[in-house]
Amino acid sequence: MLQKETKERIQSLYREAIKALDLRPRYGQRVMIAEIAKALGAIHEGEKDERDNDAGIAVVEAGTGTGKTLAYLIASLPVAIERERKLLVSTATVALQEQILDKDLPALKKHLSLPFNFALAKGRGRYLCLAKLDKALQQLSGILSTVDLFEQTPEEQDRELYEKMLVKYGSGDWDGDRDRWDDEIEHKQWSHLTATHRECSNRRCPHFQNCAFYKARSAMEDADVIVANHDLVLADLSLGGGAILPAPEKTIYVFDEGHHLADKALNHFRLEFGVRSTRQWLKQLEKVIEQFIADAGMPVGLMHSLQEMPANLQALSQSASLVWPLVMDLMQDKDRQRFEFGVLPESLRELLQTMKAPLQPVVHCLDKMSDMLQK
Numbered sequence: 001m002l003q004k005e006t007k008e009r010i011q012s013l014y015r016e017a018i019k020a021l022d023l024r025p026r027y028g029q030r031v032m033i034a035e036i037a038k039a040l041g042a043i044h045e046g047e048k049d050e051r052d053n054d055a056g057i058a059v060v061e062a063g064t065g066t067g068k069t070l071a072y073l074i075a076s077l078p079v080a081i082e083r084e085r086k087l088l089v090s091t092a093t094v095a096l097q098e099q100i101l102d103k104d105l106p107a108l109k110k111h112l113s114l115p116f117n118f119a120l121a122k123g124r125g126r127y128l129c130l131a132k133l134d135k136a137l138q139q140l141s142g143i144l145s146t147v148d149l150f151e152q153t154p155e156e157q158d159r160e161l162y163e164k165m166l167v168k169y170g171s172g173d174w175d176g177d178r179d180r181w182d183d184e185i186e187h188k189q190w191s192h193l194t195a196t197h198r199e200c201s202n203r204r205c206p207h208f209q210n211c212a213f214y215k216a217r218s219a220m221e222d223a224d225v226i227v228a229n230h231d232l233v234l235a236d237l238s239l240g241g242g243a244i245l246p247a248p249e250k251t252i253y254v255f256d257e258g259h260h261l262a263d264k265a266l267n268h269f270r271l272e273f274g275v276r277s278t279r280q281w282l283k284q285l286e287k288v289i290e291q292f293i294a295d296a297g298m299p300v301g302l303m304h305s306l307q308e309m310p311a312n313l314q315a316l317s318q319s320a321s322l323v324w325p326l327v328m329d330l331m332q333d334k335d336r337q338r339f340e341f342g343v344l345p346e347s348l349r350e351l352l353q354t355m356k357a358p359l360q361p362v363v364h365c366l367d368k369m370s371d372m373l374q375k
Contacts, residue, residue, distance in 0.1 A: 001041045001042075002037055002038075002040065002041035002079070006037075006041075006078060006079060006082060007037065009078045009114075010033065010037055010074060010075060010078055010079075012113075013074050013077075013078065013112055013113070013114055014030075014033060014074050016111065016112055016113060017070060017074060017108065017111065017112065020111035020112075021107060021111065023067070023070075026066060026067055028062055028063075028066045029066055029067045029068075029070065029071045032060050032062060032066070032068065032071040032072070032075070033071045033074055033075040034075075035058050035060065036058050036060070036071070036072055036075035036076060037075045037079070038058075039055070039056050039057060039058035040056055040075070040076065040079045040252065041079075042055035042056050043055055043056035059258070060072075068256070069099075069100060069104045069256070070104065070108075072089075072254050072256075073087075073089075073104065073105075073108060073225075076252055076254060077114065077116060077224065077225065078114060079252065080224065080225075080252045081114070081116065081224055083252075084250075085250055085251060085252050086223070086224065086225075086226055086246040086250060086251045086252070087224060087225045087226070087251075087252050087254065088121075088225075088226045088227075088228060088233070088245065088246070088251050088252065088253050088254065089225060089226070089227050089228070089254045089256060090227075090228050090229060090230050090232075090233045090253065090254065090255050090256065091227070091228075091229055091230070091256045091257055092229065092230050092256075092257035092260035092261075092264070093257060094229075096256060096257060097120075097227055097229060100227055100256075101118070101120055101227055105118045105225060105227070116224040116225060117222055117223045117224055117225070118223050118224065118225035118226070118227065119216075119219050119220050119222075119223035119225075119226055119227070120226075120227050120228075121216075121220055121226050121227065121228040121232060121244070121245055122177070122179075122216070122228075122232070123231075123232050123235065123244065124194070124195065124196065124197060124200065124213050124244070125194050125196070126177060126178050126179060126194075127176050127177060127178070127194065127211075127212040127213040127216060128165065128169060128176035128177075128178070128193055128194065128212045129193060129194050129195035129199075129200070129207075129211075129212075129213075130169075130207035130210060130211065130212075131195070131201075131205055131206070131207050132192060132193050132194065132195055132199075133162060133165065133166060133193050134207075136158075136162055136192045136193060137159065137162050137163070137166070140155050140158060140159045140162070141159075158189055158192075161185075161189060162193070165181075165193075169212070175212060175215070175216070176212025176213075176215075176216075177212065177216070178190060178194075197239065197243070200213075217244075220245075220246070221246075226245065226246070228245060230255065230257075230260060230261055230264045231264060231268070232244065232245070233245065233253070233255075234264055234265055234267075234268040234269070235268065237268075238268050238269065273323070275320055275321075275323050275324045275327075276324075278320050279317050279320050279321065282313050282316055282317045282320070283317065285313060286309075286310060286313050286314075289306065289309055289310075292369075293306060299369075299372060301368065301372070302365060302368055302369060302372070305361060305364065305365035305368070306365065308361060309361075309362065309365060311358075312358035312359075312361055312362050313358075313362065315357075315358040316355055316358050316359060316362070319351060319354050319355045319358075320355070322351055323348075323351060323352075326347060326348055326351060327348070330345060330348065
């Protein structure tokens with residue numbers, strides 16, 4: 001249960017907000033605040049500062065004009081600050097995100113007696129990577145050294161843009177956020193300037209101290225409220241949590257526009273397996289490997305893996321051919337088969353596990369081949 005002082009604090013902040021913002025108190029809004037506060041109070045925290053139960057989840061549906069944003073901020077923020085948690089507000093649309101960032105949070109920060117800071121969280125792909133910018137400029141210099149001096153090429157235009165970015169970022173006039181650049185940046189241009197999670201070398205990067213993404217992430221550490229979107233939250237959770245956003249055990253989550261969450265969660269966590277297309281790909285891969293060895297010879301570092309590849313590909317293809325009849329048997333006359341809590345039938349689970357053994361060396365070999373070809 002929430003302490004009496006916390007309840008009184010929430011009630012006091014609600015009265016402050018209603019008065020300062022000249023709003024009319026709504027019954028539904030008060031019920032929502034009470035339900036959220038009750039849910040947060042049901043979380044029991046152990047000695048290790050971790051939840052020891054599944055309580056603390058509230059689902060609220062309310063019509064337009066109820067004042068949902070104000071309700072969940074007033075109910076959650078005092079609890080988050082008291083428990084030294086981050087309050088993460090996640091939206092499905094840019095419009096709502098902008099409303100919360102540009103209108104709701106600034107208004108509350110200005111008028112409430114509870115001091116707090118807030119920040120916007122974005123994915124790595126929205127920030128400039130200095131290492132990639134440096135590489136792009138070097139490549140363009142090489143290309144342009146062979147171009148007619150008086151010819152204005154697309155590469156020349158790119159170099160002008162990239163050099164301007166370097167100057168503005170170095171002087172502090174730009175923070176490396178794509179959305180804060182003065183003009184719209186084409187996807188083709190920006191794709192050369194941003195790094196994926198896999199490409200980022202983190203602290204090993206010579207530009208780490210000046211990295212736009214990690215500077216933005218540092219600003220999040222000082223924020224009490226972080227605004228993000230469902231895709232970013234789910235991407236962070238798929239990486240184990242705490243990779244981009246604060247660690248889940250240190251966070252209170254608010255999923256605004258929660259009706260979008262199920263579809264987005266499926267997009268992030270589902271695995272798709274096209275039986276026919278996979279078998280075709282396996283056959284094609286076997287031919288490609290044979291052709292590669294005929295043209296390039298057997299690379300010494302891959303000799304063992306490549307020799308085992310045909311047997312592994314055949315084993316995979318054989319197992320894949322058994323998936324379809326097994327699934328059809330499970331489906332019977334139904335259009336769709338749902339597995340409760342995502343638990344697969346033992347027969348299907350065993351078949352997929354059987355495919356794992358030959359698949360791992362195939363993937364490992366392809367990764368090594370890709371690295372060698374890039375070098």
